Amino acid sequence: MTQLRRAGGRYLAAFALAVALFAPATGAMAQTAPAGGAPNASPPAPAPAAKAAPPASVVVPGFWDPKRRPDRPDVTRLPTQIRFVTTEDYPPFSFRGEDGRPVGFNVDVARAICTELAIRCTLEIVPFEALADALASGKADAAIAGIAITPVTRETLDFSDRYFRSPARFVALRGDGGAKVTPDALGSKTVGVIGGTAHEAFLHDFFGEIAVRAFPDPDALRAALRKGEVDLIFGDGVQLALWLNGTGSENCCAFVGGPFTESLYFGEGMGIAVKRGNDALRQSLNYALAQLWEEGVYTDLYLRWFPISVY
CATH class of the missing domain: 3.40.190.10 (Periplasmic binding protein-like II)
Known part of the structure; x- marks a missing residue:
């Protein structure tokens, strides 16, 4: 099969x-x-x-x-x-x-x-x-x-x-995203991602200067952003869009930068x-x-x- x-x-x-x-x-x-x-x-x-x-x-x-x-x-x-x-x-x-x-x-x-x-x-x-x-x-x-x-x-x-x-996207708190999302611009930032995913591998390979913090699931990842424990989060654009458009986000956050569609990582x-x-x-x-x-x-x-x- x-x-x-x-x-x-x-x-x-x-x-x-x-x-x-x-x-x-x-x-x-x-x-x-x-x-x-x-x-x-x-x-x-x-x-x-x-x-x-x-x-x-x-x-x-x-x-x-x-x-x-x-x-x-x-x-x-x-x-x-x-x-x-x-x-x-x-x-x-x-x-x-x-x-x-x-x-x-x-x-x-x-x-x-x-x-x-x-x-x-x-x-x-x-x-x-x-x-x-x-x-x-x-x-x-x-x-x-x-x-x-x-x-x-x-x-x-x-x-x-x-x-x-479905592209990969960064999300930040409203007003905190900054104008650029590049490896240099994010060099001092901490980015949250779900551990063991292609999104985590992409960050390590292309955004090597940032501090990557892995989380076990989407709920923990999004909560960390809202609490200020990370500066941005990175993940699947569709699932993030559903969260941003739903009541659970309380209009806290928005997409910044991207989209990223590298086939080797995201299909x-x-x-x-x-x-x-x-x-x-x-x-x-x-x-x-x-x-x-x-x-x-x-x-x-x-x-x-x-x-x-x-x-």
């Missing part, structure tokens, strides 16, 4: 829940039945007509080269439906909403892809460690679950083009995984993702789930 690694986060066990994403013939959401419940209509997927201009404070990353346009897929080579699998433990990418249904950025991207391809889709929640087996056994066609694209995962899985990358980003050799589906996913960016759908979905700029 493929040794999976989550891009920018850990994973927990989950329970299976199959959900129909939509019926493309009418453009309406399909009737779906949660486990033990009656059918309910899922909320409609957004379908903006033109690319939305992001707020000035939010940078929306683009991963698609306008000079490289994937070919329109041959629909006769596609299955009658795409069976997606994801997890429930990776907010804001995939988790359960208040009604128990899967929601999140990945869920919305999958729904938008299927709308773009005009094909029926289903989504099933499985444990993260079961994703590769679901693809290999033919129980699923595509996994959109934050699987890190690495040399190891590429040995047994193929991936769509990258559709997201190539997220792609949609498919079974090795399934080029027809992979190329169709690439086409749909490029179209979502061109049409502004990706921008709208990004702004929905990342109101504080990760970049």
